[in-house]
Amino acid sequence: MSADRDREEQIQMAWRHNAAPWVQAVRNHTIESRVRVTDAAIVDTVLGDQPQTVLDVGCGEGWLCRALQAHGIATLGIDMEPALVAAAKAAAPGHDYRTTEYRHITTALGHHRFDLAVCNFSLLGDQSVAQLLEALGSLVTLGNRNLIIQTLHPHSAFGSSAYKDGWRAGSWQGLGKRFGEAAPWYFRTLGSWVALLHTHRWSIHQLHEPLDETTGRPASLIIHARRQAPAGDPTEVK
Amino acid sequence: MSADRDREEQIQMAWRHNAAPWVQAVRNHTIESRVRVTDAAIVDTVLGDQPQTVLDVGCGEGWLCRALQAHGIATLGIDMEPALVAAAKAAAPGHDYRTTEYRHITTALGHHRFDLAVCNFSLLGDQSVAQLLEALGSLVTLGNRNLIIQTLHPHSAFGSSAYKDGWRAGSWQGLGKRFGEAAPWYFRTLGSWVALLHTHRWSIHQLHEPLDETTGRPASLIIHARRQAPAGDPTEVK
Numbered sequence: 001m002s003a004d005r006d007r008e009e010q011i012q013m014a015w016r017h018n019a020a021p022w023v024q025a026v027r028n029h030t031i032e033s034r035v036r037v038t039d040a041a042i043v044d045t046v047l048g049d050q051p052q053t054v055l056d057v058g059c060g061e062g063w064l065c066r067a068l069q070a071h072g073i074a075t076l077g078i079d080m081e082p083a084l085v086a087a088a089k090a091a092a093p094g095h096d097y098r099t100t101e102y103r104h105i106t107t108a109l110g111h112h113r114f115d116l117a118v119c120n121f122s123l124l125g126d127q128s129v130a131q132l133l134e135a136l137g138s139l140v141t142l143g144n145r146n147l148i149i150q151t152l153h154p155h156s157a158f159g160s161s162a163y164k165d166g167w168r169a170g171s172w173q174g175l176g177k178r179f180g181e182a183a184p185w186y187f188r189t190l191g192s193w194v195a196l197l198h199t200h201r202w203s204i205h206q207l208h209e210p211l212d213e214t215t216g217r218p219a220s221l222i223i224h225a226r227r228q229a230p231a232g233d234p235t236e237v238k
Numbered sequence: 239m240s241a242d243r244d245r246e247e248q249i250q251m252a253w254r255h256n257a258a259p260w261v262q263a264v265r266n267h268t269i270e271s272r273v274r275v276t277d278a279a280i281v282d283t284v285l286g287d288q289p290q291t292v293l294d295v296g297c298g299e300g301w302l303c304r305a306l307q308a309h310g311i312a313t314l315g316i317d318m319e320p321a322l323v324a325a326a327k328a329a330a331p332g333h334d335y336r337t338t339e340y341r342h343i344t345t346a347l348g349h350h351r352f353d354l355a356v357c358n359f360s361l362l363g364d365q366s367v368a369q370l371l372e373a374l375g376s377l378v379t380l381g382n383r384n385l386i387i388q389t390l391h392p393h394s395a396f397g398s399s400a401y402k403d404g405w406r407a408g409s410w411q412g413l414g415k416r417f418g419e420a421a422p423w424y425f426r427t428l429g430s431w432v433a434l435l436h437t438h439r440w441s442i443h444q445l446h447e448p449l450d451e452t453t454g455r456p457a458s459l460i461i462h463a464r465r466q467a468p469a470g471d472p473t474e475v476k
Contacts, residue, residue, distance in 0.1 A: 162454035216400035
């Protein structure tokens with residue numbers, strides 16, 4: 001097993017072992033930056049696009065789906081962790097949530113199409129993210145191909161390391177002692193995010209940097225991309 | 239006179255009063271970050287596009303034009319400061335340099351078209367930059383519409399101020415005592431750069447963040463944009 005594959009599996013295991021405290025942390029509004037800035041920022045950005053259908057990739061316990069449902073949007077939430085999907089279903093009966101790994105997303109949702117896909121702090125890996133960005137291209141509606149990603153801001157997140165792509169040690173910073181071991185995550189520079197999206201034919205539409213007024217700095221980076229559909233590309237129409 | 243207009247004029251005056259030491263600083267390789275990282279970064283990015291003709295906006299004493307001429311590229315350098323243009327001309331006889339303010343660029347160059355426009359640390363103002371970005375759209379070749387901007391990296395440059403657009407005091411940091419008063423400059427967040435370009439129909443193609451290996455941080459931000467040409471837009475073909 002490659003080192004990359006190994007780390008992708010550590011991510012999966014960390015969520016498996018920490019699903020219960022995570023549901024509590026989100027529902028008790030424990031994560032300050034989310035409460036103060038980033039929850040509202042992602043909801044506002046999605047609503048600004050006026051989608052009727054949204055795919056929430058890495059939906060976790062489902063808060064974002066519920067927030068969008070409250071605005072009349074049809075949501076489908078996917079997550080690789082069954083306990084999180086179960087919590088999401090229990091909190092919003094009648095809405096659609098599914099357990100699937102990102103690499104199986106096309107098979108799992110092949111017949112579905114969405115106005116918009118959103119990934120809210122849910123792109124943690126290296127190759128798994130590249131594969132997902134490719135797969136999402138076939139899951140958003142032709143002519144209305146939107147992708148919104150909220151992630152740690154590369155320029156807030158690189159800390160004392162050099163500003164270079166690579167795996168970093170994770171932490172459940174400030175979330176209390178109910179959490180076990182944290183997963184590694186793959187750091188990408190801003191330029192690498194743009195290049196990766198470009199490789200998979202997503203062009204940058206806007207970059208939002210929601211400001212945390214208490215620090216005077218961006219609390220996150222929100223990438224708003226549109227799928228490029230080159231004229232006459234036969235892979236575009238299936 | 240508005241505060242903005244006033245500051246745009248201060249920029250012009252600062253270059254007027256400091257043209258001579260600036261020519262010396264560039265030609266004596268005094269500006270460390272340029273020598274170490276950003277000069278090569280902008281040349282490489284331009285060459286990567288394989289342009290035959292380049293408009294160098296804010297060419298100063300002309301080093302970038304000369305570097306591109308050495309690769310067989312036809313250049314036209316413009317700058318608002320006559321002393322800098324004179325220095326550029328003297329160093330590269332037979333090549334084209336013109337004195338013009340950015341707001342007169344369309345009138346000055348109306349019949350010219352370029353494969354690529356490059357702005358190397360030359361976008362210092364607020365409204366003047368917005369006007370320029372609009373004007374440049376009509377000066378790059380249809381079907382090969384490229385713009386490359388190198389600027390202070392917003393995430394290195396905001397220092398102790400809040401991360402918000404606005405005028406900042408300038409300095410000739412580390413350039414010695416031959417320099418007089420520095421000009422103010424307009425700080426833009428990363429998101430604001432992308433939004434401003436989008437407003438003027440430039441879409442982000444790539445973002446480069448040339449790394450300064452001595453600090454482990456980006457020495458600048460290079461924005462590589464392409465002009466969007468919506469099908470059937472009558473303003474596109476003149």
